Amino acid sequence: MEQYGLENIRNLCLLSHNGAGKTSLSEAILFTTKAITRLGKADDGTTTSDYDPDEVKRKISLNLTMLPCQWKDTKINLIDTPGYSDFVGEVKAAIRVSEGAIIVICAASGVEVGSERVWAYSEEANLPRLIFVNKMDRENADFYRTVDELQSKFGSRCIPMQLPIGAQSDFQGVVDLLTMKSYIGSPVKEAEIPSSLQTQVDSFREKLVEAAAEVDDRLLEKYLGGEELSLEELSDGLRQATISGKVTPILVGSAIQNIGIISLLDAVYNYLPSPKERDVVIAGDSGKPGTIAPSQDAPLAALVFKTSADPYVGKLTYFRVYTGAIDSNSQVWNATRSEAERIGQLFVLRGKTQEPVSQLRTGDIGAVAKLGVTGTGDTLCSRDKPLKIAPILFPEPIFSQAVQPKTKADLDKLGTALSRLVEEDLTLQVRKEADTAETILSGLGETQLEVAAEKMLRKFGVNVKLDIPKVPYKETITAPAKAEYKHKKQTGGHGQYGHVLLKLEPLSRGSGSEFVDKVVGGRIPKNYIPAVEKGVNEGLHEGVLAGYPVVDIKTTLYDGSFHPVDSSDICFKIAGAQALKKGLSQGQPILLEPIMNIKVTVPEDFTGDIIGDLNTKRARVLGMNPEDGTNVIEAQVPLAEILRYTIDLKSITQGRASYTATFSHYEEAPPHVIQKVIAER
Numbered sequence: 200m201e202q203y204g205l206e207n208i209r210n211l212c213l214l215s216h217n218g219a220g221k222t223s224l225s226e227a228i229l230f231t232t233k234a235i236t237r238l239g240k241a242d243d244g245t246t247t248s249d250y251d252p253d254e255v256k257r258k259i260s261l262n263l264t265m266l267p268c269q270w271k272d273t274k275i276n277l278i279d280t281p282g283y284s285d286f287v288g289e290v291k292a293a294i295r296v297s298e299g300a301i302i303v304i305c306a307a308s309g310v311e312v313g314s315e316r317v318w319a320y321s322e323e324a325n326l327p328r329l330i331f332v333n334k335m336d337r338e339n340a341d342f343y344r345t346v347d348e349l350q351s352k353f354g355s356r357c358i359p360m361q362l363p364i365g366a367q368s369d370f371q372g373v374v375d376l377l378t379m380k381s382y383i384g385s386p387v388k389e390a391e392i393p394s395s396l397q398t399q400v401d402s403f404r405e406k407l408v409e410a411a412a413e414v415d416d417r418l419l420e421k422y423l424g425g426e427e428l429s430l431e432e433l434s435d436g437l438r439q440a441t442i443s444g445k446v447t448p449i450l451v452g453s454a455i456q457n458i459g460i461i462s463l464l465d466a467v468y469n470y471l472p473s474p475k476e477r478d479v480v481i482a483g484d485s486g487k488p489g490t491i492a493p494s495q496d497a498p499l500a501a502l503v504f505k506t507s508a509d510p511y512v513g514k515l516t517y518f519r520v521y522t523g524a525i526d527s528n529s530q531v532w533n534a535t536r537s538e539a540e541r542i543g544q545l546f547v548l549r550g551k552t553q554e555p556v557s558q559l560r561t562g563d564i565g566a567v568a569k570l571g572v573t574g575t576g577d578t579l580c581s582r583d584k585p586l587k588i589a590p591i592l593f594p595e596p597i598f599s600q601a602v603q604p605k606t607k608a609d610l611d612k613l614g615t616a617l618s619r620l621v622e623e624d625l626t627l628q629v630r631k632e633a634d635t636a637e638t639i640l641s642g643l644g645e646t647q648l649e650v651a652a653e654k655m656l657r658k659f660g661v662n663v664k665l666d667i668p669k670v671p672y673k674e675t676i677t678a679p680a681k682a683e684y685k686h687k688k689q690t691g692g693h694g695q696y697g698h699v700l701l702k703l704e705p706l707s708r709g710s711g712s713e714f715v716d717k718v719v720g721g722r723i724p725k726n727y728i729p730a731v732e733k734g735v736n737e738g739l740h741e742g743v744l745a746g747y748p749v750v751d752i753k754t755t756l757y758d759g760s761f762h763p764v765d766s767s768d769i770c771f772k773i774a775g776a777q778a779l780k781k782g783l784s785q786g787q788p789i790l791l792e793p794i795m796n797i798k799v800t801v802p803e804d805f806t807g808d809i810i811g812d813l814n815t816k817r818a819r820v821l822g823m824n825p826e827d828g829t830n831v832i833e834a835q836v837p838l839a840e841i842l843r844y845t846i847d848l849k850s851i852t853q854g855r856a857s858y859t860a861t862f863s864h865y866e867e868a869p870p871h872v873i874q875k876v877i878a879e880r
């Protein structure tokens with residue numbers, strides 16, 4: 200097995216809007232580097248990357264996929280990622296373990312919202328990147344329009360280092376502005392620069408040379424002095440500029456036609472950093488982050504960035520080594536959980552293929568099966584020198600569905616299946632809603648939850664239906680009321696007798712419920728009082744309006760009577776519950792609904808549309824804070840109105856907005872809502 204030095208590794212993720220061609224490009228890269236011998240097609244579900252049955256079925260990527268290959272003397276750990284916003288958890292994990300990224304842009308569709316999003320993520324992560332303008336062969340492909348759009352959205356640092364030769368059905372190849380050579384066709388042939396392109400080539404080369412010279416004073420001086428810079432100097436300058444983020448080189452090609460791939464690989468090789476050039480961010484002592492240098496000689500530190508669960512293969516743990524090395528059949532220390540972990544056979548994954556390896560060294564990425572305690576985000580290290588690598592920050596769930604098992608057998612296996620899913624995808628969360636007795640699965644969007652449900656069936660044989668969650672309404676009274684109930688029965692032997700008088704009073708919102716015993720003179724013996732309270736409390740579980748729990752109420756037991764032989768706990772419990780029911784009906788009951796605080800972050804142009812939509816949702820807008828180009832709208836809105844808000848927001852803004860919601864308080868529901876809820880009950 201070949202081992203790669205730190206300088207000879209590139210951990211590289213492909214990022215973009217869904218459909219720009221990442222998966223097709225990853226396939227072309229594997230083919231060009233001879234990691235595979237047949238070029239699969241995304242549309243046929245035959246790519247190395249989209250091997251998962253759910254991906255094949257939907258013809259989109261749902262998971263990050265490791266696709267290592269070799270270019271020259273360097274190992275490229277290529278990571279394909281999904282473009283849908285529902286799956287950003289995978290994108291975040293891929294970015295976290297990469298030193299560089301290729302942002303793929305469709306030459307016909309331009310810079311779409313998903314690409315703006317991943318651009319922002321790579322900015323956050325300080326990730327050097329290249330832009331690949333793909334699909335130059337497509338109808339409507341326009342390189343120069345795309346470059347203008349890139350520069351207006353991401354700034355003038357986006358600079359072409361190639362120009363296309365021809366476009367659409369006439370797309371033939373690329374001109375490299377650094378080497379000043381043309382490469383056409385597939386397999387690629389070197390050619391003359393077409394004379395028709397000369398003016399453009401000269402003008403774009405000028406800009407590239409200037410940008411490459413600017414990062415280095417010595418080069419700049421030479422350049423300003425009118426001296427010609429050598430290819431090596433230019434290349435060095437461009438490398439520095441790219442790694443420092445001052446320049447993002449734009450390359451061009453067609454994944455489907457396998458054009459521009461060699462130049463792209465050369466650019467990855469020449470201009471993107473190796474693991475050696477990035478310090479490792481660790482969670483230092485006392486929680487303060489620090490950095491350490493990546494080193495092969497240091498003790499082991501590896502970050503787990505993905506866990507996949509398979510009922511047959513078992514659990515597969517993906518990790519990246521940041522310092523030291525990890526060996527097959529060894530023992531390591533999980534610093535996150537403070538537990539030892541046995542490592543079996545190590546693998547390098549390429550799509551679904553697992554290649555066994557004996558060791559993985561600094562900078563490299565691999566996987567291991569069947570770990571015991573380890574989960575995504577954990578650090579594996581040496582017990583003598585424990586440390587924690589800064590964990591991956593995943594977004595909080597914003598969309599929830601109720602999970603309903605179809606049969607009793609499905610119900611029995613539901614818990615296990617759900618905990619596996621949540622282990623695999625840290626953007627999913629499961630909880631039991633006590634008030635509605637529903638199991639709630641939350642995530643980032645509808646597609647993600649649908650895929651999760653399909654996975655449960657396919658992998659764990661659990662059949663579920665997803666539904667909009669019930670709103671946990673509550674009930675209360677608005678007027679004081681008195682109620683009396685006498686439970687009296689004469690059957691055969693000795694009878695039943697319990698008699699109570701209750702006073703009910705409304706309490707302020709958020710007070711809960713209170714029970715007070717004001718019985719005097721032993722009119723109900725002390726030992727029966729707890730039974731009355733129990734009856735009242737049970738009665739409070741189901742209100743008289745629509746069966747929702749009753750809150751914010753004070754119940755006073757002030758009188759009653761008993762029978763020396765026929766009275767019992769159970770009789771007083773029944774009397775308490777029944778008296779409460781009568782009292783609730785007389786207390787002008789109302790329905791309370793949960794109100795949420797929401798914060799919507801939206802581009803300024805959409806502010807009006809968002810406010811308009813919120814107004815149709817019975818929202819109270821509390822404030823607006825403009826922040827360079829975006830607006831943060833704060834509002835209170837009933838939960839019932841925003842159960843599908845992610846979907847609404849996406850359609851209003853084409854995915855340009857995001858929001859968070861937290862519970863605020865309960866509030867009286869308006870009459871039309873009460874009527875609807877009662878009718879549904």
Ligand SMILES: Nc1nc2c(ncn2[C@@H]2O[C@H](COP(=O)(O)OP(=O)(O)O)[C@@H](O)[C@H]2O)c(=O)[nH]1
Pocket residue numbers: 215216217218219220221222223224241242258259260282333334335336337452453454455456
């Ligand atoms: N014409 C053309 N189509 C492409 C090219 N690259 C990808 N596609 C098509 O674009 C669609 C989405 O491709 P895919 O690789 O799945 O995109 P991803 O979502 O970014 O992974 C598929 O129908 C591909 O066949 C290209 O270079 N030229």
Ligand SMILES: [Mg+2]
Pocket residue numbers: 218221222223259260280281282
């Ligand atoms: Mg894809």
